[in-house]
Amino acid sequence: MANTTKWVLDPAHSEINFTVRHMMIAKVKGSFKSCEATVLSDGEDFRKAEVEVKIDAASLSTSQADRDAHLRSADFFDVENHPTITFVGGSCCRFDPENYRLAGNLTIRGVTREVSLSVEFGGVGKDPWGNEKAGFSITGIVNRKDYGLVWNAPLEAGGVLVSDEVHIECEVQFVKQA
Helix, strand or coil: CCCEEEEEECHHHCEEEEEEEECCCEEEEEEECCEEEEEEEECCEEEEEEEEEEEEHHHEECCCHHHHHHHHCCCCCCCCCCCEEEEEEEEEEEEECCEEEEEEEEEECCEEEEEEEEEEEEEEEECCCCCEEEEEEEEEEEEHHHHCCCCCCECCCCCECEEEEEEEEEEEEEEECC
């Protein structure tokens, strides 16, 4: 990149969320509270951006202590043996000034799979303290079983307790570094 600019995640103004279907009838939401991410771009042009994300798997929260403990266990994320979830962006395709498709490698529980995420670029602006920020909305769907998160329980009426599909929804801001 001719004009490499480094952007760092602003954790106070960012959310990494997920949603799964529970008992086939309702959605349960959760989030990861601790994450580090950097983006290397060509100035404010994010078409060829390099993206690296590291999520503390133990920071997951669904606002239910027992469920959170189960999700951290070997049945799901196995945070004792796999403390970090990573994403490394490989390619970015821009459809119009605000919409991108970001492909990269997502690693959960030591298993790496390529995923494709929809990215909406909110723009760049300065906050009241003079920090230049870039905002993005990111969505995608992954199959948890692809990453070894296979625990489930059958329901008496048919179906299963936890869906395989996990919806990812992120609202993130990055701060331009000097």
